[in-house]
Amino acid sequence: MDNVGIVVDDLEAAIAFFVELGMELEGKAQxxxxxxxxxxGLDGVRCDIAMMRTPDGHGRLELAKYHTPAAIGARPHNxxxxxxxxxxVMFAVGDIDDVVARLRAHGAELVxxxxxYEDSYRLCYLRGPEGIIVALAEQLS
Numbered sequence: 001m002d003n004v005g006i007v008v009d010d011l012e013a014a015i016a017f018f019v020e021l022g023m024e025l026e027g028k029a030q031x032x033x034x035x036x037x038x039x040x041g042l043d044g045v046r047c048d049i050a051m052m053r054t055p056d057g058h059g060r061l062e063l064a065k066y067h068t069p070a071a072i073g074a075r076p077h078n079x080x081x082x083x084x085x086x087x088x089v090m091f092a093v094g095d096i097d098d099v100v101a102r103l104r105a106h107g108a109e110l111v112x113x114x115x116x117y118e119d120s121y122r123l124c125y126l127r128g129p130e131g132i133i134v135a136l137a138e139q140l141s
Contacts (some may be wrong), residue, residue: 003060008130011065017106026051078131090135
């Protein structure tokens with residue numbers, strides 16, 4: 001897998017959110033032209049993208065802000081976890097409480113609560129910018 005794409009309305013807020021999670025901004029670009037239209041099956045595509053890289057360099061997120069055609073909001077706005085389709089991106093973290101506190105400063109809200117799975121993990125889901133659900137997993141010793 002090369003990357004996961006996420007469409008956002010506020011590109012700078014999404015970048016800040018994922019930087020707080022430990023990702024690095026790899027680069028930004030504007031995408032437009034006939035090749036882009038043909039690739040995504042839309043006419044008149046013009047969007048800004050930001051490529052975010054995980055600290056280990058193995059994973060990437062492509063954040064896209066569409067100027068034309070305008071992005072279409074999902075319904076319902078904050079779908080429940082059992083909605084069909086891609087619903088979350090999970091990150092391994094060292095201190096789940098610290099990461100939750102830092103992401104809350106960027107508007108993130110817990111979907112449920114931080115829960116412990118046996119003696120193995122502490123886990124939670126957070127809703128971040130654009131309603132994106134991010135899962136956090138802290139492995140216990």
